[in-house]
Amino acid sequence: MTPQYTGVYIVKRDGSSLRRISTSVETAGTPHWSPDGSRLGFYAGDIEQVCRGGLIFGTGTTQIVSVEIATGARETLTSGPGVKVLPRWLSATQVAYQTQDGIRFTGGEGELRGEFQAPDWSPDHRTMIFHRETDHRGDRDRDFQSWRGLDPQFALLRVPDVSSFSPAGDRMVYMLTNFSGPIRSGTLVVANADGSGRHTIYEGPLTEDATGPAWSPRGDTILFGLGGFFQRAQIKSAQVMSIHTDGTGLVALTQGDASSGMPSWSPDGKQVVYRVAQGVTRHLYILDVATKKSRKLETGSDLDTFPTWSPRGDWIAFTSKRDGDYEIYRIRPDGTGLKRLTYSPGNDAHPAFSPDGEWIAFSTARQGFKDEAVQLLLSATFQPYGEIAVMRSDGSDVRILTDNSTEEGAPSWARRHTE
Secondary structure: OOOOOOOOEEOOOOOOOOEEOOOOOEEEEEEEEOOOOOEEEEEEEEHHHHHOOOOOOOOOOOEEEEEEOOOOOEEEOOOOOOOEEEEEEOOOOOEEEEEOOEEEEOOOOOEEEOOOEEEEEOOOOOOEEEEOOOOEOOOOOEOOEEEOOOOOOOOEEEOOOOOEEOOOOOEEEEEEEEEEOOEEEEEEEEEEOOOOOOEEEEEOOOOOEEEEEEEOOOOOEEEEEEEOOOOOOOOOOEEEEEEEOOOOOOEEOOOOOOEEEEEEEOOOOOEEEEEEEEOOEEEEEEEEOOOOEEEEEOOOOOEEEEEEEOOOOOOEEEEEOOOOOOEEEEEOOOOOOOEEOOOOOOOEEEEEEOOOOOEEEEEEOOOOOOOOHHHHHOOOOOOOOOEEEEEEOOOOOOEEOOOOOOOOOOOOOOOOOOO
């Protein structure tokens, strides 16, 4: 995740007299004027805690503060743990603000529980307007939505988290994410390509993370990672698991104390490339499915992840941080032909080959931040930036497909399915 450091400033309409209202040792944002214009309310929090990932896992804390413009006198209006943002003055003395559970009011005068994003009030304070995501089907399972992308050559479909489609394109598997403190456990769901016929084939324990399902080329097996992936305190062990599409035959294909995951099949279904994390290192390995023996893919770096095997079998694309930020590379399965494909000041990651091997879809941060990070993280957006882009398999002809303030990531491809 790329940190976002923000401060609150005021400036005259002609651009003169720029003045910082927040302090230099905090991150602050979502400012709002008091009714008489004498004070400014905003959220403020510790820079390291807020900007470096604590909010994603529900451990961050911010407070709502008020600053008198004329004197600089500062008053903290809230207390206690948790994220508090978007203050809105309801009177000269009362402020409403957004939390992870809903809307609260200074002075402890009531609470509105529920999903209220970016709330605001009419001038008479009798009517509230807010944003709410409406395509969830309970437990954060979301409906499918077609999107109009920026390039008409590529059709976009919004699907649940980290999805993988069957070889025929008629079915899909995805992770239904369950947040429980620092754990991002998952339920493995299989559905028809239009979202109908959803049924669970695996439900993981709340003590384990599950992620990265991959449907086999033969169509009978699904791989996924199970163990420690999103627990920031330490890298816990995780294994690449195999399960039949009907939910039977669960077995571990890897073993040991490392964190193994993010699997991708070879086109003949005989091998799997996956990532192994130990401490701060990230390596790629290739597993022989029949023998369960693995060999290290020599890429020349200790900072590689998110591998994906081309349907043609000739290349493995992956993400690496070897050059300072995340960029996408490709390499042949025998370890030759290494090439860097992306060159961007922002992160490029999550590569996915098209079914014909001609294109690579990926998520990119090159479009920059579109909104305040702390505000977006309240809506369970994993990071407050990221668009979907595609490029040719050699890194040429890059095209940006999405452009909005929230994150798009972990793209996958599906063959068009016709009855």
